[in-house]
Amino acid sequence: MDAKTQNSEFVEIHPRNSYLSAQELIAHRHTEFEPASGGLKRTQNEGTASELEELKRAQEYLRAQLSVPRIERLGGRALAIWNEEQQVAEVIRKDGKFENFGYSEQGKLYLEYYEAMFLLEVGRLQLEYYGSVVSIEQAYVLLLGELESERYTNYLVYSALCRSGYIVVKHVPPQEIPQEITSADCIWALLKEKVADQPVPDHIRNTPFYHIAEKRMEEMKERITSQKIEDPDIVIEPIDLKFGQRKRMAEESPIEEPVSKKEKISIPGRSLVDQLKSEFSYAKFEEIFEKFELVQLKSQDYTKEELETPSALKIIFDLHLHNKGFRKSDPKTPNFNVIILPSQAAFPTHDEISKIKQQNLRTAPLLVISVSESKQIQAFLYYIG
Amino acid sequence: MQFKFACKRKRCSFKNVNFTPLPSCQDGERYKGRYTGLSVEIVDPEQAKSLYDNGCFGKGSKSRGGPASGDEDETLLLGMEESCFLAHYLNVLDITNSAGCFMDFHMFVEVAKEQNDTFVENLASYVYLKSKNWVIKSGIKFGGDFLIYKQSPRLYHASFLVIVQKPGDSDHYQSKNLKGVQRVAETSDKDVLLLTVQQPKNISCPRNLQEATVTETIVRRFNYLTFVQSKQQ
Numbered sequence: 291m292d293a294k295t296q297n298s299e300f301v302e303i304h305p306r307n308s309y310l311s312a313q314e315l316i317a318h319r320h321t322e323f324e325p326a327s328g329g330l331k332r333t334q335n336e337g338t339a340s341e342l343e344e345l346k347r348a349q350e351y352l353r354a355q356l357s358v359p360r361i362e363r364l365g366g367r368a369l370a371i372w373n374e375e376q377q378v379a380e381v382i383r384k385d386g387k388f389e390n391f392g393y394s395e396q397g398k399l400y401l402e403y404y405e406a407m408f409l410l411e412v413g414r415l416q417l418e419y420y421g422s423v424v425s426i427e428q429a430y431v432l433l434l435g436e437l438e439s440e441r442y443t444n445y446l447v448y449s450a451l452c453r454s455g456y457i458v459v460k461h462v463p464p465q466e467i468p469q470e471i472t473s474a475d476c477i478w479a480l481l482k483e484k485v486a487d488q489p490v491p492d493h494i495r496n497t498p499f500y501h502i503a504e505k506r507m508e509e510m511k512e513r514i515t516s517q518k519i520e521d522p523d524i525v526i527e528p529i530d531l532k533f534g535q536r537k538r539m540a541e542e543s544p545i546e547e548p549v550s551k552k553e554k555i556s557i558p559g560r561s562l563v564d565q566l567k568s569e570f571s572y573a574k575f576e577e578i579f580e581k582f583e584l585v586q587l588k589s590q591d592y593t594k595e596e597l598e599t600p601s602a603l604k605i606i607f608d609l610h611l612h613n614k615g616f617r618k619s620d621p622k623t624p625n626f627n628v629i630i631l632p633s634q635a636a637f638p639t640h641d642e643i644s645k646i647k648q649q650n651l652r653t654a655p656l657l658v659i660s661v662s663e664s665k666q667i668q669a670f671l672y673y674i675g
Numbered sequence: 676m677q678f679k680f681a682c683k684r685k686r687c688s689f690k691n692v693n694f695t696p697l698p699s700c701q702d703g704e705r706y707k708g709r710y711t712g713l714s715v716e717i718v719d720p721e722q723a724k725s726l727y728d729n730g731c732f733g734k735g736s737k738s739r740g741g742p743a744s745g746d747e748d749e750t751l752l753l754g755m756e757e758s759c760f761l762a763h764y765l766n767v768l769d770i771t772n773s774a775g776c777f778m779d780f781h782m783f784v785e786v787a788k789e790q791n792d793t794f795v796e797n798l799a800s801y802v803y804l805k806s807k808n809w810v811i812k813s814g815i816k817f818g819g820d821f822l823i824y825k826q827s828p829r830l831y832h833a834s835f836l837v838i839v840q841k842p843g844d845s846d847h848y849q850s851k852n853l854k855g856v857q858r859v860a861e862t863s864d865k866d867v868l869l870l871t872v873q874q875p876k877n878i879s880c881p882r883n884l885q886e887a888t889v890t891e892t893i894v895r896r897f898n899y900l901t902f903v904q905s906k907q908q
Contacts, residue, residue, distance in 0.1 A: 455903040562678055562891050566808040571696045582764045585803040588888035611906050637848040640892040669899045673678045675891030
């Protein structure tokens with residue numbers, strides 16, 4: 291506390307060098323403020339004396355809440371430096387577990403702006419910028435930007451999902467690993483061509499396995515279609531050869547089965563409201579029902595160009611669950627992909643969703659999170675037929 | 676995640692053992708309906724009962740569901756889509772206008788389009804859902820186009836609130852509209868089914884609907900908090 295004595299030119303300074311006692315420290319760490327109870331809905335007009343008084347009281351309460359001296363433990367925090375240019379925080383000193391935060395590059399650990407902001411808010415990080423410690427208030431401007439941007443909503447969603455117990459990481463587009471084409475792939479492609487009229491992709495057609503598989507399939511077909519004629523032959527032939535044939539049949543047949551199974555689950559052109567077709571009453575009247583099965587479900591096929599044009603929707607985060615053994619270095623398929631909708635934005639339509647699904651083959655369910663004007667977040671799941 | 680929907684059984688002892696999902700003409704006698712300007716009215720009480728018992732078509736003019744008031748002058752009112760379906764797809768109903776003339780498909784569609792400019796889309800959705808064995812009722816009390824039921828509204832609660840759209844429509848994708856209708860449906864254990872219908876270029880005969888296509892979208896609120904908690908145990 292400094293005090294000015296009127297008569298002298300000197301300013302006397304009384305440095306405050308007493309320390310808080312242990313009890314005081316504990317008490318200050320957990321200062322709790324009871325919010326003033328709301329009571330009934332107000333019915334006074336705007337600008338009346340009672341309204342002004344109530345507003346004043348509310349502001350005083352807010353000020354009191356904000357001006358409480360806060361005490362936090364300095365130890366147990368990681369230290370990071372904000373790199374304005376690259377918009378990342380470089381971690382200088384680690385403290386505690388950092389398993390699900392940040393990414394490493396050339397032996398250094400970096401935090402994205404939302405990660406840094408989150409760690410800062412939960413008191414696990416000390417952020418420095420040009421040698422000085424950044425306060426939380428400053429960090430909001432520094433990390434999320436002065437101008438309104440998607441960064442704020444991204445951070446909001448990130449922190450809400452993190453706090454509720456998900457592992458939230460930046461979306462990694464599923465990489466197209468140039469997989470080695472096995473003969474199984476060739477069989478799949480051939481089956482798809484025969485059953486679903488899908489052309490065989492060139493990269494499969496060009497492999498040496500393709501012709502072998504094609505030839506074998508033809509042979510199989512031949513054998514199946516001309517079964518009756520061959521039957522007597524088999525009887526005459528020695529027993530061991532019959533065994534051999536039977537064995538080969540068993541080997542081939544499971545390959546065909548998964549096709550139908552897979553199609554049942556993954557083909558997007560399936561209706562979501564077909565379940566009642568399994569009812570007894572449907573079976574009884576099936577002929578009549580089929581007569582007016584006129585309107586068809588639209589099947590969506592995108593050309594390559596259409597798929598390459600980026601859609602308006604962007605997957606921002608991937609969600610993983612804690613107990614699924616997530617590893618930063620080797621993330622498996624996430625549990626959800628997150629799309630963030632700013633307030634006022636319209637929800638994605640069927641076409642947009644189906645396009646983004648086709649663009650990201652092998653992805654997890656899409657979680658559309660809408661951030662309302664009052665900064666509340668709400669999640670939606672899409673099912674499309 | 677696999678899609679599952681709710682099919683909640685109502686608590687009632689009503690059992691109609693020989694109900695059929697679709698009515699058929701008995702003894703070659705076709706149902707007779709009169710177009711009133713708003714709906715198609717079935718005057719004959721026996722025909723009305725038969726239509727309601729077999730597929731739950733229509734609504735009693737003096738009752739909440741089927742004709743049940745017992746009054747002699749109670750009629751069965753069929754919605755425009757249902758009557759069009761019964762008359763021209765199932766071929767069991769003859770519709771006459773107020774002057775007593777028979778209304779053919781073209782005439783009926785024209786009249787219905789005047790009433791409701793999305794009639795063709797609605798009709799396509801109706802036929803689409805009907806071919807999947809749903810009982811379809813008006814969805815106006817929940818703010819949608821249709822409510823669809825398993826078997827009968829007497830036995831089950833509706834499973835879906837259906838909203839029909841044209842391809843360019845964005846009204847229902849507006850955040851507040853979608854959330855609104857979603858909440859209404861959710862409180863009564865339904866899902867919102869958005870059907871976007873591409874209507875055929877011209878519709879002069881019932882078969883023209885073959886050119887119509889439909890896309891289905893179901894948007895469901897997802898409680899991310901309880902989901903993660905349930906997975907942690």
